[in-house]
Amino acid sequence: MSEGKKPSSTPRLKADHEVEFYTPRNRLAEVIRPNTGHTLKEMEFAAEQRIRKLGENYPDIVKQAVASMKADLAARKPFKERLEDIFMRAHDLKGQAATFNYQLVGEVGKSLCAAIRAVPDLLEKEQDILELHINAISWALQHEHDDKVKLQKSELINSLHESIKKGQ
Amino acid sequence: MSSNLFGHNTKYNFGDLKVLIVDDNQHMHNILRDMLLGMRIKKIRHALSAKEGLQMAESELPDIMIVDLLMKPVSGFEMIKKVRNHDDEAIRDLAVLVLTSYSTVEHVRQARDSGANEVLCKPVSVAGLFDRFTYMRDHPRQFVKTSDYTGPDRRRTLRGFDGEDRRKNPEGTNIADDGKGEAIQTPHNPEMTKQKEAQAHE
Numbered sequence: 001m002s003e004g005k006k007p008s009s010t011p012r013l014k015a016d017h018e019v020e021f022y023t024p025r026n027r028l029a030e031v032i033r034p035n036t037g038h039t040l041k042e043m044e045f046a047a048e049q050r051i052r053k054l055g056e057n058y059p060d061i062v063k064q065a066v067a068s069m070k071a072d073l074a075a076r077k078p079f080k081e082r083l084e085d086i087f088m089r090a091h092d093l094k095g096q097a098a099t100f101n102y103q104l105v106g107e108v109g110k111s112l113c114a115a116i117r118a119v120p121d122l123l124e125k126e127q128d129i130l131e132l133h134i135n136a137i138s139w140a141l142q143h144e145h146d147d148k149v150k151l152q153k154s155e156l157i158n159s160l161h162e163s164i165k166k167g168q
Numbered sequence: 169m170s171s172n173l174f175g176h177n178t179k180y181n182f183g184d185l186k187v188l189i190v191d192d193n194q195h196m197h198n199i200l201r202d203m204l205l206g207m208r209i210k211k212i213r214h215a216l217s218a219k220e221g222l223q224m225a226e227s228e229l230p231d232i233m234i235v236d237l238l239m240k241p242v243s244g245f246e247m248i249k250k251v252r253n254h255d256d257e258a259i260r261d262l263a264v265l266v267l268t269s270y271s272t273v274e275h276v277r278q279a280r281d282s283g284a285n286e287v288l289c290k291p292v293s294v295a296g297l298f299d300r301f302t303y304m305r306d307h308p309r310q311f312v313k314t315s316d317y318t319g320p321d322r323r324r325t326l327r328g329f330d331g332e333d334r335r336k337n338p339e340g341t342n343i344a345d346d347g348k349g350e351a352i353q354t355p356h357n358p359e360m361t362k363q364k365e366a367q368a369h370e
Binding site for chain 2: 017018019020021022023024025026027028029030031032033034035036037038039040041042045047048049050056061083088092093094095096097098099106113
């Protein structure tokens with residue numbers, strides 16, 4: 001290296017860089033006791049009873065999320081803010097739907113999240129694509145457990161991806 | 169990373185565990201609450217924002233915090249950083265489990281760099297929570313304090329193994345450390361394979 005020329009990268013450890021290692025108190029070991037209590041299966045069974053009750057309301061929650069997304073889309077706010085609100089709602093659906101056996105709803109939510117992150121400018125120009133996704137959530141909710149439309153269900157995600165490709 | 173999932177016949181008593189859930193989604197809280205109640209955890213509190221979560225941790229210290237990443241106005245990443253830089257040592261050293269729908273390497277790495285102990289991807293399950301809680305209990309991590317990071321040591325040791333390699337590796341890829349504590353697959357090197365085969369013949 002010629003004199004006066006700065007190195008291309010800064011060293012990872014400076015001379016005065018202080019590093020302290022310590023082992024914190026293991027609070028979990030103090031309160032979680034093995035060989036007593038319940039097995040995982042027993043816990044799952046108990047939780048399942050509760051979750052089942054919660055799942056009865058899940059379709060209403062999805063319908064509410066769809067209505068809110070439509071309201072977000074029509075709101076008088078900058079597009080980026082509206083998109084972020086829709087993303088938050090889709091993200092929640094993506095995370096929760098499978099717990100209640102609504103995998104397709106979760107998949108559409110995932111596709112919507114991915115589109116918002118990947119092609120926000122396209123969605124601003126082609127808001128139909130957003131609407132298509134939001135309506136697809138309603139459709140998925142309605143037909144999630146309907147085997148008569150198995151083919152349409154399997155093609156739904158592909159057709160949503162196609163709509164994005166066509167817009168590009 | 170090893171897991172306790174396969175030892176699920178072992179009984180555990182979570183009855184005294186104090187959990188603080190920080191998630192701005194009420195429905196997610198209901199799901200988590202029901203799962204934790206199924207695990208016989210009685211002391212469950214819920215904060216709807218990062219700010220509220222910090223205040224609740226300050227008023228009564230939990231044993232573990234379950235934090236969502238996507239929150240407004242303060243994200244889970246920022247909240248964990250605040251926990252790790254807290255003046256109170258007990259809060260700073262809290263066990264933090266991130267619960268997220270973001271399952272990309274980048275987000276997991278970001279959560280780790282914020283100071284999270286472990287990450288659990290949604291959809292959440294009792295098995296997943298059981299696994300993470302017991303793993304964190306049985307594998308406490310050393311903490312590191314530097315000028316720009318406080319939290320669990322981010323390096324996961326890639327230990328050597330002397331026994332026979334029985335991994336199925338059809339593409340001939342190799343496992344290596346990427347220099348950032350992550351295991352990565354490196355491309356197949358035909359020259360190296362030839363050399364190894366030649367050595368085996370000798």
